[in-house]
Amino acid sequence: xxxxxxxxxxxxxxxxxxxxxxxxxxxxxxxxxxxxxxxxxxxxxxxxxxxxxxxxxxxxxxxxxxxxxxxxxxxxxxxxxxxxxxxxxxxxxxxxxxxxxxxxxxxxxxxxxxxxxxxxxxxxxxxxxxxxxxxxxxxxxxxxxxxxxxxxxxxxxxxxxxxxxxxxxxxxxxxxxxxxxxxxxxxxxxxxxxxxxxxxxxxxxxxxxxxxxxxxxxxxxxxxxxxxxxxxxxxxxxxxxxxxxxxxxxxxxxxxxxxxxxxxxxxxxxxxxxxxxxxxxxxxxxxxxxxxxxxxxxxxxxxxxxxxxxxxxxxxxxxxxxxxxxxxxxxxxxxxxxxxxxxxxxxxxxxxxxxxxxxxxxxxxxxxxxxxxxxxxxxxxxxxxxxxxxxxxxxxxxxxxxxxxxx
Ligand code: PLP
Numbered sequence: 001x002x003x004x005x006x007x008x009x010x011x012x013x014x015x016x017x018x019x020x021x022x023x024x025x026x027x028x029x030x031x032x033x034x035x036x037x038x039x040x041x042x043x044x045x046x047x048x049x050x051x052x053x054x055x056x057x058x059x060x061x062x063x064x065x066x067x068x069x070x071x072x073x074x075x076x077x078x079x080x081x082x083x084x085x086x087x088x089x090x091x092x093x094x095x096x097x098x099x100x101x102x103x104x105x106x107x108x109x110x111x112x113x114x115x116x117x118x119x120x121x122x123x124x125x126x127x128x129x130x131x132x133x134x135x136x137x138x139x140x141x142x143x144x145x146x147x148x149x150x151x152x153x154x155x156x157x158x159x160x161x162x163x164x165x166x167x168x169x170x171x172x173x174x175x176x177x178x179x180x181x182x183x184x185x186x187x188x189x190x191x192x193x194x195x196x197x198x199x200x201x202x203x204x205x206x207x208x209x210x211x212x213x214x215x216x217x218x219x220x221x222x223x224x225x226x227x228x229x230x231x232x233x234x235x236x237x238x239x240x241x242x243x244x245x246x247x248x249x250x251x252x253x254x255x256x257x258x259x260x261x262x263x264x265x266x267x268x269x270x271x272x273x274x275x276x277x278x279x280x281x282x283x284x285x286x287x288x289x290x291x292x293x294x295x296x297x298x299x300x301x302x303x304x305x306x307x308x309x310x311x312x313x314x315x316x317x318x319x320x321x322x323x324x325x326x327x328x329x330x331x332x333x334x335x336x337x338x339x340x341x342x343x344x345x346x347x348x349x350x351x352x353x354x355x356x357x358x359x360x361x362x363x364x365x366x367x368x369x370x371x372x373x374x375x376x377x378x379x380x381x382x383x384x385x386x387x388x389x390x391x392x393x394x395x396x397x398x399x400x401x402x403x404x405x406x407x
Pocket of ligand 1 (some may be wrong): 093096124126172174175199203204
């Protein structure tokens with residue numbers, strides 16, 4: 001993508017024109033959430049102004065239109081992930097709810113005392129705690145894939161963790177702290193050799209790299225709309241049909257049923273079996289709009305451009321004395337975590353904020369990873385395709401000023 005294209009893209013994101021403390025906003029907190037293009041917000045407005053009626057049950061015009069929009073959005077998500085069937089896409093509140101759904105229902109159906117779940121050392125809390133809760137409920141054990149000093153998972157040790165007690169493997173596609181792009185296809189293959197299903201947390205992957213769940217052969221793949229330019233409060237769970245049919249419903253209520261009597265309830269077919277209650281049918285259409293937006297720009301083009309930002313940002317950061325980049329995997333997405341000398345990350349983040357620059361500091365909801373590195377946290381700059389090298393230059397100058405003040 002050239003400068004002109006980026007300028008045009010930036011026009012789609014009104015928030016990028018905001019002044020923060022009278023300074024131009026530089027938004028490098030895209031790992032936490034991305035900004036929304038005009039078309040996504042307009043889709044929500046259109047939904048509420050012109051298409052709002054509860055879906056699926058209505059015979060009237062608006063209800064049918066809203067149903068059609070919601071179900072078409074499901075097709076868009078299915079196509080985006082290259083799912084074999086639209087029924088394999090379940091709308092959830094996001095990545096966290098999707099993982100909880102699988103941990104609870106898969107756990108209920110297939111896990112027992114003495115069984116094991118494998119996650120990696122670099123997981124977000126949302127891919128640790130639901131499994132830990134399952135382990136506590138069932139008397140199971142959580143096993144951890146370690147990593148090397150660059151922040152790459154040790155696949156040989158992973159292989160040794162796999163055994164007849166392993167019931168499921170759940171790993172992140174891209175680390176939200178280190179930026180590491182994990183070799184998930186290989187992880188899936190190794191687990192499948194032993195007939196063990198794999199869930200991939202795609203929260204940090206889908207905004208940056210093209211994903212094909214069938215090529216990966218993932219059993220479950222989850223992500224959140226808000227991290228890929230869509231609205232908050234909605235996301236998707238992809239599950240292979242055979243698994244979604246094999247596990248019980250997650251929540252009970254309207255829509256997920258076929259028939260209800262006081263004696264017995266029979267459940268609806270996929271995908272409705274997992275979507276109890278009124279779904280976020282306005283959010284789903286805006287979610288689909290966000291996916292169309294990134295597809296229009298081109299996922300490969302986005303990956304290339306963001307990689308250039310990553311390389312440039314890394315080079316520039318390394319010019320700063322005392323710079324320590326946390327996460328130096330060969331295969332990395334546009335996330336840079338760092339520390340400078342003995343300065344606390346929080347102090348850096350606070351001062352950068354006063355200069356209009358939004359970065360994230362702390363443990364990034366990956367406390368076990370941060371603890372394993374023996375550090376207090378990191379400063380994290382995470383880039384999106386609307387960011388520029390010029391913004392990185394301003395960031396570097398600001399960082400030098402901040403370091404001067406703190407040392
Ligand atoms: N997994 C990863 C790798 C993440 O980075 C995040 C959010 O930062 C999540 C899961 C949780 O996503 P959400 O809060 O949208 O459910």
